[in-house]
Amino acid sequence: xxxxxxxxxxxREAESFKEQGNAYYIKKDYSEAFNYYTKAIDMCxxxxxxxxxxxxxxxxxxxxxxxxxxxxxxxxxxDTFMKGHLREGKxxxxxxxxxxxxxxxxxxxxxxxxxxxAQQEVKNADSVLEYEKMAEIGFEKHDFRMVVFCMDRALxxxxxxxxxxxxKAECLAMLGRYPEAQSVASDILxxxxxxxxxxxxxxxxxxxxxxxxxxxxxxxxxxRMAPDHEKARLACRNAKALKAKxxxxxxxxxxxxxxxxxxxxxxxxxxxxxNIKTNAKLFxxxxxxxxxxxxxxxxxxxxxxxxxxxxxxxxxxxxxxQCYMDKEEYDEAVRDYEKVYQTEKTKEHKHLLKNAQLxxxxxxxxxxxxxxxxxxxxxxxxxxxxxxxxxxxxxxxRHSSASAEIQKEEEKKFKEVGEAFTVLSDPKKKSRYDSGHxxxxxxxxxxxxxxxxxxxxxxxxxxxxxxxxxxNQCMYTNSCRTQQYFLKTI
Numbered sequence: 001x002x003x004x005x006x007x008x009x010x011x012r013e014a015e016s017f018k019e020q021g022n023a024y025y026i027k028k029d030y031s032e033a034f035n036y037y038t039k040a041i042d043m044c045x046x047x048x049x050x051x052x053x054x055x056x057x058x059x060x061x062x063x064x065x066x067x068x069x070x071x072x073x074x075x076x077x078x079d080t081f082m083k084g085h086l087r088e089g090k091x092x093x094x095x096x097x098x099x100x101x102x103x104x105x106x107x108x109x110x111x112x113x114x115x116x117x118a119q120q121e122v123k124n125a126d127s128v129l130e131y132e133k134m135a136e137i138g139f140e141k142h143d144f145r146m147v148v149f150c151m152d153r154a155l156x157x158x159x160x161x162x163x164x165x166x167x168k169a170e171c172l173a174m175l176g177r178y179p180e181a182q183s184v185a186s187d188i189l190x191x192x193x194x195x196x197x198x199x200x201x202x203x204x205x206x207x208x209x210x211x212x213x214x215x216x217x218x219x220x221x222x223x224r225m226a227p228d229h230e231k232a233r234l235a236c237r238n239a240k241a242l243k244a245k246x247x248x249x250x251x252x253x254x255x256x257x258x259x260x261x262x263x264x265x266x267x268x269x270x271x272x273x274x275n276i277k278t279n280a281k282l283f284x285x286x287x288x289x290x291x292x293x294x295x296x297x298x299x300x301x302x303x304x305x306x307x308x309x310x311x312x313x314x315x316x317x318x319x320x321x322q323c324y325m326d327k328e329e330y331d332e333a334v335r336d337y338e339k340v341y342q343t344e345k346t347k348e349h350k351h352l353l354k355n356a357q358l359x360x361x362x363x364x365x366x367x368x369x370x371x372x373x374x375x376x377x378x379x380x381x382x383x384x385x386x387x388x389x390x391x392x393x394x395x396x397x398r399h400s401s402a403s404a405e406i407q408k409e410e411e412k413k414f415k416e417v418g419e420a421f422t423v424l425s426d427p428k429k430k431s432r433y434d435s436g437h438x439x440x441x442x443x444x445x446x447x448x449x450x451x452x453x454x455x456x457x458x459x460x461x462x463x464x465x466x467x468x469x470x471x472n473q474c475m476y477t478n479s480c481r482t483q484q485y486f487l488k489t490i
Contacts, residue, residue, distance in 0.1 A: 014043035018050060021057070030060045048078035055087045064094045064160040082108050082115070089121055096154075096161025098128040124157045135167065144171035162188050166197040170204065176276060178205045196226030200235070207235060210277045212243045238272045245271065246282065253289060262289045280310035287319055296323045314340055321356065330360035362436040368420035376434070380425070384458075387421040391455055418451035421458070 021036035037054035044050065051074035058067035068091035074084035089104030102125040108118035131154040138146035151168035158164055165184050172181035182205050188198040203218030219236035222229050249264035265286040269279055283306035290299030303320035306313055321336035337353040369376050372386040392398070394414040399407050423429045 010043050014040040014047065014050070017043065018053065021053060025053070025057060025060075028060075030057050033057045034061065046077060048074040048081045048084060051077070052081060052084045052087060055084075055091070059087065059091065059094070062160065064091050067091050068095065080111060082111050085111070086118060086121070089118075089125075093121070093125055093128065093157055094160040096128070096158040096163050098125045098132070098158070101125045102129075128154045128157050139167070139171070142174075144174045147171040148175070162192065162195060162198070166195070166201060169198070169201045173201060173204045173208060174274065176208070178209055181205050194225045196222045196229050196232065199225060200229060200232040203232065204235060207239050208275055208277060210275075210281065212239050212278070215239050238275075242268055242271050242275065242278055246278070246285075249282075249285060253285070258289050258293050262286060265289065276309045280306040280313050280316065283309070284313065284316040284319055287316070287323075291319065291323055291326075296327050299323045300327075312343070314344060318352075321352070325356060325359065328359075328363065330356060330363050334360050358436045366416065366419070368423055368433065371416050371420040372424065378424075383421070383424050387417060387425075387458065390417040391421075391458070395455070415451045418454040422454060 017036045017040035021033045021040065024030070024033035024036060034054060034057045037050055037057060040047070040050045041054065051070045055067040055070035055074065058064070058070060068088060071084050071088035071091055074081055075088060078084065085104045085108045089101040089108070092098070092104060093101035102122060105118045105121045105125060108115050109122070112118070131150040135147045135150035135154070138144070138150065148168055148171050151164045151171070154164050155161065155168070165188055169181045169184035169188075172178075172184065181201060185198040185201040185205070188195050189202070192198070199218050199222035203215045203222060205215075206212075206218065207215035216236055216239050219232045219239065222232040223236070226232070245264055245268035249261045249268060252258075252261035252264055265282050269282050269286075273279070283302045287299040287302030287306065290296070290302060300320055300323045303316045303323065306316035307320070310316070317336045317340045321333045321340070324330070324333035324336065333356045334353070337349065337356045341349045341353045369378070372378075372383060372390055374382055374386045378386070391414065394410045394417055396407065396411050396414060399410045402410070423433050
C-alpha cells in the first residue's frame with residue numbers, strides 16, 4: 001500500500017512537471033520546457049509521452065540527434081505511439097536519413113492510414129531521396145550548379161544534415177564561390193569541430209584562393225580526424241606539389257634561367273586543372289618568361305589564358321597590354337589598360353592608359369618615317385637623302401608615259417613624300433609629330449601645299465615641271481644628264 005502510494009505520488013509529480021513543461025513549450029521557452037520534461041522522465045522513466053515531449057523540445061532547440069534518441073526510446077516503450085514515430089521520422093529526415101524516415105512515416109500510416117501529416121512527410125522523404133540521386137549524378141558529371149540546387153532543395157527538409165551541407169559547400173568551392181563555401185563549412189565546424197569533411201572544404205577554399213600553406217594545415221587536420229579521407233589526402237599532395245613547382249619556377253626566373261622556369265611553370269600547370277587562381281598566376285608567370293625571351297605572341301596567349309581563368313587578375317592584363325604595346329597592337333593594349341583602370345583607378349594605371357591611347361592615335365595617322373623609308377631615329381642628313389631618293393622615284397614626269405591609274409597613284413605617293421619631308425625636316429613639326437601632340441595641326445593644312453614647290457625648293461632650279469623623265473631616260477643611268485643633275489647632293 002505504501003509502495004502504491006509512492007508510485008501514485010511520483011506519477012502526480014511527474015504529470016505536474018509535464019504540465020509545467022507544456023506551459024513553457026507554448027511560451028517557446030524551450031530550455032525551461034526541456035528541464036521540466038527531464039524532471040518528469042526522472043520521476044517516471046517508463047512513460048513514452050514524456051520522451052516524446054522532450055524530443056519535440058529538442059527538435060525546436062535544433063538538437064536533432066538527442067531528439068532522435070528520445071523519440072526512439074518513446075516508441076520502444078510504446079510501439080503504438082504515433083507522435084513518437086512521427087518525431088523519429090522527422091529527426092531522421094532532418095539528419096538526412098530519408099530511408100529511415102520513410103519507414104517511420106509508413107509505420108504511422110499502418111497505425112492510422114488517413115494521417116495527413118504522415119502522408120506529406122512520406123512525400124518529403126521521397127523528394128529528399130530523389131534530390132540525393134540527382135546530386136550524385138550531377139557530381140559525377142561535374143555539374144556542380146546542379147548539385148548545389150539539389151542540396152538546397154534537400155536541405156529544406158533535411159536542415160540538420162551535415163553531409164548535404166558539406167557536399168553543397170564543396171560544390172560551391174568548385175564553382176569559385178569561396179565565401180559561401182567557407183560560411184557553410186564554418187557553421188558545421190562550430191557545431192562539430194572534428195568534422196573531417198568540413199575541415200577539408202575549409203582547406204579546399206584556401207587552396208583554390210592560392211593560400212596554399214594555410215590550406216595544407218586544414219588538410220592535415222582533416223586527415224587527423226579522418227585518416228581515410230582520400231580527397232583531403234589528394235588535395236594535400238597537390239597543394240604541396242604546386243607550391244614546390246611554383247617556387248622552383250620563380251627561383252629559376254630570378255636566376256635568369258628562363259627555359260628552366262618555363263618548363264617548371266608548365267609542369268605546375270598539369271598538377272590540378274581545378275585550381276583556377278593558382279593556374280592563372282602560373283600562366284601569367286609563364287607569359288612573363290615569354291616576354292623576356294621575346295616570344296610576345298606566346299606571352300600574349302598565356303596572359304589570355306590567365307584572364308580567362310581569373311577575370312579580376314590585374315597583373316595578367318598589365319603584362320598582356322605591355323606585350324601588345326611592344327607589338328604595336330595599340331587597340332588591344334588600350335582595351336586591356338581600360339579594363340585595368342576601371343578596376344583600379346591609380347595614377348600609374350591612368351598614365352599607362354593615356355600613353356596607350358596616344359600611341360593608338362599616332363598609329364592611325366600617316367607614318368612619315370615609313371613614307372620616306374627611314375628609321376624613327378634618322379638624322380637630318382638621312383631624312384634629306386631619303387626624300388631625294390623617294391621624290392625622284394615618284395615624280396609625275398618620270399611616269400608620264402604610264403597608264404592614268406599608275407600616274408594617279410605615283411602622284412599621290414609624290415605628294416605624301418613631300419608631306420613627310422615638310423614635317424620631318426622642320427624641328428618643331430617633327431617634335432610635335434614624334435610626341436603625338438597636335439597631330440591634326442601637323443597635317444591639317446597639307447591639302448593646300450604644292451609638292452612641286454617643295455621639290456623645287458629642295459633641288460633648286462626651274463622646278464619639277466621642267467625636268468624630263470622620258471621612258472628612255474633611265475634615272476639610274478649615268479648617261480642621263482637630267483639624272484646626273486638630280487643625283488647631286490645639296
